[in-house]
Amino acid sequence: MEPTSSAIPSASWHALPNEMKLAVIDALDAEDVKALSKVDQLTYQACVPAQFRKVKLDSYEALERFLENVPRSYCSYIEELELCTQSETAHFLPVLPRVRADSVITLLLASPAISKLVLKVAGSLDKSVLTPFPYLNNLKQLSISNCGDEQRTPLSERFVVYMAASIRNLEELFLDRITRSQLHAPELEGAYPCVPLAMNDEDIPDHPVLGSELSLPSLLQIPTLHKLTIRDTHLGHSGWTTTPVACRLQVLDIGSCYHEDEGFNTRCTERIMAAVGPTVDEFSLTAAVSDSVFSKPSATPLQRLRKLHISPYFPVDSVVETMSNLAGSPVEGISVQCFEEDVVDVCTALEEFLSLRVERGPEFYHRLQRIDVSVAADDDGMTPTQEEREERIQAARRLQELCRDLQLASVVDKFDKFAAAVATKMGGSGNAGPISFTDARRYPAKGRSMTL
Template sequence: MWSSLPTEMKLAVVDVLDMDDVKSLSQVDRDTYTACLPSSFKNVKLNNLQALQSFVDNVPRSYCRYVHYLDLCTESNTRSSDPRSITEVVISILAASPCLEELVLRTGGSLHHSIISCFGHLSKLERISIHNSGPEDLKPLSERLVVAIAASVPNLKRLSLDRVSRSLMHAPELHGVPPYVPLVAGDDNIPDHPRLGADLYLPSLLQLPTLRELVIRDTHLGDRRWATVPVKCKLQVVDLGSCFHENEDFNSICIQRIMGAVGKTVDEFSLTTTVSDIVFAKPSVTPLQRLRKLHISPFFPVDSVVDTITNLAGSPIENLSMQCYEDDVVDVCVALEEFLNRRVERGVGFYEKLARIDVSVTSNDASSPLGPDEVAECKEAEQRLKELCCDLRLASRFSRTIPPSAASRLARSTGLVMTRLPAPGDGRVRSMTL
């Protein structure tokens, strides 16, 4: 019965199965094995350089055409490798993956600039995340490289950058002066880009017309050109993190500068630092004229929550969400209650479009759980806030997430690894599985 089904129906069946069932089904016969390939290789994650090299050595290059999501880590636990040889391995996979839609690239420092050229052929690629997993002072990831990569993707819509380092070529004023921000030297060999020329500094990302979401974290945002570069994109979602090398006031100025440049189209914004500029509180002049969703990170100073939210009153915010750790739940609830009371006092026109408040709580690490009294206090604070939201006819939700440290351990313990599953008459690597 199964063998008589047309290929299209077999593919439809395989597409709704989980990976364990796909593995079992793939060993029925050779035709079924072939039908399982698109699902088996749709999502691929390679957690280190050894896994990446094994994939290149054992997986037929033709299988890469099935890859839609690709997560690569170029770090090695056993040896140091030349950036150029690592880059060649990455290029060999990217060049064979024409259907790639999302790429996560975790690299210990910069790759060779030869990788830039392969991105121009990935017409379906819309989402890129680039993270520097190495020590920034020893293995910096050049802003020139990541900007050139982003500018080379024909249809890039979402870009996420983490721990990118400023280039000495574009930030000479930071060299040798406190707070001694790590800089990249020697990246002037990255060739000029057809679209951006030699202007491969971070603010040039605003000249990418297809870009709709921009996330930049743990990166120095002090380039004043954020305020002057021509903005050709229409960003809808912006998430800007602080630079830990700089103080709170400096980070606030930097983020406000970028908000002022891109705010006219932004619908959703994630805030990690205070906003003190009163211009954001005036509907007639605020650059955030379309902001409907405001997210506040767990690293945001709780003492500044009320004033900062107030200073964003010029935007038509409908959804306010906060993320915090268990230790801060009570303080966060109290701050949100104070803000809501202020909203009542100010009356019509002050946050009149606000419809819901959400709080996401990240549990403490297992080594430092809250005591019974603290847990009870948190629940009491949550209940008071829920009741106040209900009285004001606001929707609300409390949720809990896994702490970052636990999530990292979970990822390491359940990461995707190479497995050899022999199809009939075929002993080649056929899937990436948990």
Template sequence: MASYPTTSWSSLPVEMKLAVTNSLDEQDIRALSLVDQSTYSACLPALFKNIRLSSCVALENFLENVPRDYHRFIRSLDICAHSENESLNKNHLVLTELVTSLLVGCRSLEDLTLSIPGSLNYTFVSCFRHLSELKYLAICNAVPEEISPLQVFLHFDFDYSPLTSFRYRSERFVVSIAASIPKLEHLSLDCVSRSVMHAPELHGVYPYVPLVSDDHVIPDHPVLGSDLYLPALLRIPTLRELTIQNTHLGDPRWATEPVACRLEVLDLGSCCHEDEYSNSKCIQRIMTAVGRTVGEFSLTTSVSDTVFAKPTATPMQRLRKLHISPFFPVDDVVDTMANLAGSPIESLSMQCFEDDVVDVCTAIEEFLSLRVERGPNFYGKLSRIDVSITVQDGFIPAIDAESNAERFRATKHLQEFCRDLRLASHFQKASPLGSGRASRGRSSSFAADLRWPSINTSVVDGRSRSMTI
């Protein structure tokens, strides 16, 4: 029997070791890194590729315990800067210093999520110009607004819109950040406050949209100048996906701003300070401005403009995937779908809450009946319908047997209807709101008592202390 030469793990080239570590899960990588110094070094890129810091304490401990040189291995970073210590939440200068000190060393960073209580100091913007590999950016609220409101009103009167300090997230702040990132492709914003500089017409006028009053200190951008209003995001040429939630979208410049980007995915949410009609009008304005390149769209309000129903006139001529939010008014499903008939939609996915399952199934059946009635030119390319039941705040309500049976019959009947029309369909049971968005990679969470293989630590009173490197 022929014998073959054997090769030890330690003699393998670094490239092969890296290939092995990239195929392992987090727990196995940690175990492998303890083999020897050479293996440990080969595991570093995989160990620090995806990092999630779930609190201010975790952020501080990470900076204290992890050598700065290791920051260059981070590709995906999720920072939740909320702290149980309210004094730390209020000190945005401390938060700015902590986050900036981490980001300046993340030269390979591609994906960044910032979940912060309010905003950071405007000096924070400068560090983004050096993140040359960053493509994904999400800026969202750290805690629910009913627990810790994003806006702290300096004064409130029925004759005036509430004004808030700049340290609460301003449109000028987030636009300046986004425009400073050289390769930004995917941008997600949540709970962004309008600036009184760009929306003076909202001050003192119903419905009293909260405005940021002192963000004039943000310096002009090298390209955008002082035009740091939300519609200026359309002038970022690399942008491909835009998500804006819980933000006032009533700026009329959405219709006139020069569009330099080719958006492929658009997800727009409603503003709680405006009524359904105003939200719909604002979203339709943005759809008209950027719709020519959009292939995937998420809808939270009804579409009443019939121009979207005409294949030769609709601005959404490439729309193939339509997602409908659980907050969408169920009574408007049929009319909105009819008004979007001008787009070559192939896939429809709809989220709904448990209480709306029967109504949603009925609405979809009415739409499909209309499709049959109008013939092959009406949604002729539609091939798939998906319905998912979602829950808010992770709470699944109790359902009595009769209601559960009724919902089962409704979903089964809709599935059979789809099958008769030769449409693929899938029904997903209750899942947390927003869980449909898949993570772009596994992440390592850094807690106060977490032992990283990169450092020998001891835990004293729940806090980790660096010993040796």
């Protein structure tokens, strides 16, 4: 990692104040920073903070290589860390959980500046890994997901809740494939539909604030939490309605549990919405909403909801009903993400909703300003025929024309260059407003990162 070039930069570069050098380096992309760092030793040292600001370690072996080869002092520059503890290959002698946890602890304790941490683990780590989290005072964003087989290597809710509640200034929490603890869900043991349970996690100690109640609803007692996302996780705990809410959530994103049916997921979603609704400004839906209380401005818990997002896994047949049932909130923007094969059905459903809005008069979604549709990446999707593409483009145009007539802004993402050519053949940009030809794949934000 030391500079290899013997070239000497001009004296003017070394004459610059260190603050100006850092400003120049901050404006460069990752490859340019790497090239600049090879000029000489002084320049290399100036580049170190930028090179180590974002670190990505894709496996346990990468973590070990990082700890062996990178000076500990460089870890103080890490602000964003993505860490996977899964091994690259199956070991003849597997790494002991405590040994794996010790490596994670070593890196976290050496990185006090971390503000964003992404953890990908195959099941719960040894409980000792919870030790550093009370000392990560700059940590505001935590993402933790199970990248293993939930049946064989469950990621216990007790482990996750203790970790999140130990972070003093946690603002954003993303959880994926968290497994209910048998201690908090004894009713699920042996019951259909055989939801996975985390066993033998009673060794997670009592939390200084939460005590022994380390179930998922206890997350609502984290006072600093503003954004909560939970995906592919069973949310059937009754505590969502009884746990005191200490946080003021602004963004709520609740996914469905693939072990349960649509009705169960709907009930869970509505229960959580009712608990945290008074402060929520932005909400992402995967399950339908059937409770009509949300349609009444005087009764709905979602008094501040302005942005509504609908995921591609949302049942298309429930779009109109769900949006009608959320009419009690001051929604200003609606974004719907769908798979390409559902574009026509989604656009048709939104047209039906807008027609209903006209029928019900000015008080129904009176603050609505825009409706957007984006196309989610679907690797398993079939390549559409030209006829199907044209049908989807026409559906998008009809929706945009209706939005224009109702003085609503609208962008309907298109599919590829072929769609653009077809759109041009059908009359160019026309009068239907802007149509973009992007899709909803979430590319990583541009920035410097280190991957080992």
